[in-house]
Amino acid sequence: TPHSLSGATPGNRGATLAGVVFNGGVTTVTWTVSDAAGNTGTCSFTVTVNDNDNPSVVCPTDKTRTTDAPTCAYTTMSTEFDPVSSSDNCGVTGQSWSLSGATSGSGNTTLAGVSINKGVTTVTWTVTDAAGNTGTCSFTITVNDDDAPSLVCPGDKTRNTTAPMCSYTASGTEFDLVSSSDNCAVTSTSYSLSGATTGSGSNTLKTVVFNKGVT
Numbered sequence: 384t385p386h387s388l389s390g391a392t393p394g395n396r397g398a399t400l401a402g403v404v405f406n407g408g409v410t411t412v413t414w415t416v417s418d419a420a421g422n423t424g425t426c427s428f429t430v431t432v433n434d435n436d437n438p439s440v441v442c443p444t445d446k447t448r449t450t451d452a453p454t455c456a457y458t459t460m461s462t463e464f465d466p467v468s469s470s471d472n473c474g475v476t477g478q479s480w481s482l483s484g485a486t487s488g489s490g491n492t493t494l495a496g497v498s499i500n501k502g503v504t505t506v507t508w509t510v511t512d513a514a515g516n517t518g519t520c521s522f523t524i525t526v527n528d529d530d531a532p533s534l535v536c537p538g539d540k541t542r543n544t545t546a547p548m549c550s551y552t553a554s555g556t557e558f559d560l561v562s563s564s565d566n567c568a569v570t571s572t573s574y575s576l577s578g579a580t581t582g583s584g585s586n587t588l589k590t591v592v593f594n595k596g597v598t
Contacts, residue, residue: 388412390429407432407473407514434514438471442508442520448499452530455567456486456498464494464524469510471518477511485526501526501567532565544595551593558588 388403390410400412413427443464448457469475481489485502494506507521537558542551563569575583579596 405430405432407434434473434512434516436472436512437516438469438475438510438512438518440469440508440510440518440520441467442506442522443467445523445525447525447527449527449529450501450566452566454498455528456500457524457526459494459497459499461495462493464497464506466508466510466520469518471510471512471516473512473514475510476513479509479511481507481509483507484523499524499526501528528567530566532563532569534563535561537561542593548592549595553588553591553593555589556587558591 388410390408408431410430410432411427412430413425415423415425417423443466446464451457466478469478477491479489479491480494482497482499482504484504485500486498486504488497490497502525504524504526505521506524507519509517509519511517537560540558545551560572563572571585573583573585574588576591576598578598579594580592580598582591584591
């Protein structure tokens with residue numbers, strides 16, 4: 384009683400289907416029986432093999448990086464944040480990523496060249512097979528700011544006392560910073576005074592009284 388296979392699994396076999404490996408997809412099985420006179424009878428049916436196994440994917444461990452001045456972010460290099468490995472019994476057909484937290488966004492294939500903001504960003508990788516099954520893994524990228532702000536002071540200044548006082552009162556922004564900047568933004572500005580005049584404050588020296596002598 385031979386049989387023949389067509390479709391996803393072609394071939395001819397003997398009297399039993401025991402041990403036959405059916406490929407994914409639809410296979411038509413046709414059984415044929417014969418008698419001594421050579422007469423035959425046939426019947427057919429289909430075997431549909433569906434893939435319901437999720438792919439597997441392995442992410443890198445959590446990573447820490449520092450900002451790339453003058454930006455307040457880190458730009459990924461090559462495949463450093465791509466999956467370590469991925470596999471599927473019927474083959475991986477797609478690979479994509481999504482970002483959440485300090486950085487948001489999504490894309491396909493690789494994270495190479497993506498800008499990751501300062502803070503903690505969660506990366507989720509998803510791999511897909513032809514049947515639409517998916518596997519995911521996640522890890523975090525922590526980007527720290529280790530770049531010091533820059534600032535420009537005025538040059539040394541000389542002033543005269545303002546009678547009847549034995550001091551000079553700063554006017555406007557004459558003793559304030561010429562400029563300040565930071566790759567992740569300046570959040571505060573403060574000053575301290577030592578020498579002939581002592582004290583501290585923030586933002587501006589306007590109206591500060593300077594004693595005679597060097598401060």
